[in-house]
Amino acid sequence: MHKFCSNCLRATRNLKTIKRGILRLADSVTSLYRCLSINETATALRPFYFVVHPDLFGQHPREREINEESLKKLHEYLTSLQKTGKATPTELVFYVRPQKNKDLRSVKLHLNSESLRSTVTSVLSSVHLPLDFVHNIPKKRYRPVEIRWDPSYYHVTGKKNPDKEYYKRRKDWTLLDWLHKHSNKAVAKRLLCQQIQQEIAVLEQLVVSEIGLKDLIWKNDWGFIHCLASLKSFQRLHHEHPGVTRHALKDKTLVFSKQTGVSAGGDIVLSIEAVPTDWLKMLSLVDAYKSMVNRLPYMERKLSELLANIHISHHDRLIMAEEYELLLNQILNVLRCSQVDVDRYLHDGDLSHLQLIVEGGEAPLTLSTSGQFIVPATVPGSMIVKFIAEKKEIAFTLIQDMELLMKMEYVIREQCMHRLQLTSLDRDESVTPKQMITCCERLLDDAVYLSELSGGSVRVSNYYAVMKDGGVSIPWNWKSDIS
Structure with missing residues (x-):
């Protein structure tokens, strides 16, 4: 009996030791202070790269080589801090970009901190660069890492096992709920960015006028x-x-x-x-592009003539002259070999009221919801011609509908901006004008309850988010508490 009690006592002590160990481990999971992310580190150090980048030292090969080696070691140091929280103390030498009529100067860096934030601060301070960006990154704790402990942990600690709620769906936000929770964050970001935006606007005007x-x-x-x-x-x-x-x-x-x-x-x-x-x-090298840019309208006219005067349009995305010339060249060669099909299917029509966009080879041959023919440059000419001939009536209807929807969208968007006192209101490319109109109509219906949007910018998309400038993104089909 005595031996049994002794074993029980020993087991109890062991259990208490395990419990203390588990609790310390659990606490350590949630007590780590937030270090800079990879993106934040890269952004913070970008001004530093601008003054030490090896490409700036083309006439100084020795200094260029030293900076290349030092940047490599700095990257290794930062990577080690990111992954393990530790790094071997390192001494680096950098040559700084020479200013007008000034000699090259070098700076020495002694890196021995295990904090990514203080390391980035030391690097920037070494060449007298501002620390505003680093200081504006809040020193907050990490959100607790979600760990699914073994059931014995909850038995020992007496804590509630949240396992049953693990697969619960995220909260299905209504617009008001989401604004109540995130509007303060949006306002804080907006105020933080306003001064920077004003500085950018002033500098933009200066650059535009100077050049x-x-x-x-x-x-x-x-x-x-x-x-x-x-x-x-x-x-x-x-x-x-x-x-x-x-x-x-x-x-x-x-x-x-x-x-x-x-x-x-x-x-x-x-x-x-x-x-x-x-x-x-x-x-x-800008002058070398002039002849190429001047050729593009001529090539577009030739393409239009090959397809019964169809209007050649463009995507909103930025496309480089070299890439576009290659695409036009490809599709022109394809269609020149298919004029028999053009004469057969489009001989009695004028397609100047329709629109065509030339795309890269990976895009599918399709008719967009706005009525534009999206044509890959590598599709056989006969297929292009047949597709246009089959879909031309539908395309014209879609274009007319889109023109009407765009006018309606403009009117209701202006009403919405005025009623909600927004600085801007736009939409993602993934949101159609019809969806935008629906969204704006519902915003106007609930406008009296949406005062937290006042003074800010809104982007209509498919998700909720607070953007970098303090604007908010809301889904076009947001849920209402009211209507």
Whole structure:
């Protein structure tokens, strides 16, 4: 009996030890402080890359090699911190981009912190770059990692086992519920971005007037801080090479995107992900694209003539002149061999009231919901001609319907913006004008309850989200508490 009690006592002590260990492990899961994400780290260090990138040291091969090696070691250090939270102390040397009439200078970095945030701060501070972006990233705790413990954990700790709720569906939000929960976050982001947006607007006007640009457009999903840094880098490039930038861009539209080149419409496109030396190379080659851009309207006219004067249209997406010339060349060669089919199926018609868009080889031959023929350049000519002949009446009906819907959408969107006091209201490409109209009508019906949208921007899509600039995304078929 005594031996039995002794065993029970030992088991109880072991059980308590296990319990303490489990509780410490559970607490450790939720007590980690939030470090910077990979995207946040890359964005924060982008200004640093602009001043130490090896491509900036073409005339200094030794310094270029040193910077290449140091960037490689810095990347390894940051990767180690991201994956394990630890890294071997490292000493790096970087040469900084020379300013006008100044010699090259070097900086030494001693990396020995196990905090990604403090490491990024040290790197930026070494070359006197602003720390606003890093400081604006909140130091909040991670959300608890969702762990499904063994049932023995809940037996030992006495905690409730949430396993039955594990597969519960996420909350099916109504618009009011979602706004009540997220509107404060949206307002905070909006206020944080307003000053940066104002600075971008002022700098845009300055760049446009200094160079004589026709327009300056952004076609990317980078945040405002990144856009501001790129705009400042471009302004510095202009001040260092005013002759090149004015010659290439005067009376032209400049587009910051994820590509570099000249668009099919003749706009100059610079990648926001590239370094200024790449921009300079592109701007120096702009004249070489003139003849290509001038050929495109001629090629479109030839294509139109081969298909009974059908109107050649374009997608909203940015397409480069080189890519578009190749596509036009392909489809022209295909259709020149199919004029027998054109004469057979389209001989008695004029298709100038219809629209055709030339696409890459992966796209399907289809008729869009807005009435445009989407034609891959590699589809056999006979198939293209037959498809157009079969669908031309439907296409014309769709175009007429779309024109009416677009007018209706414009009117109700303006009403909605005025009634809800929005700064902007637009929609994703995935949302049709008809869906947008339905959404706006319902917003007007419930407008008296939607004061939390006032002063903000709304994007109609298929999901709820607070965007980087503090605007909100709502599904077009949002659920109402009222109607």
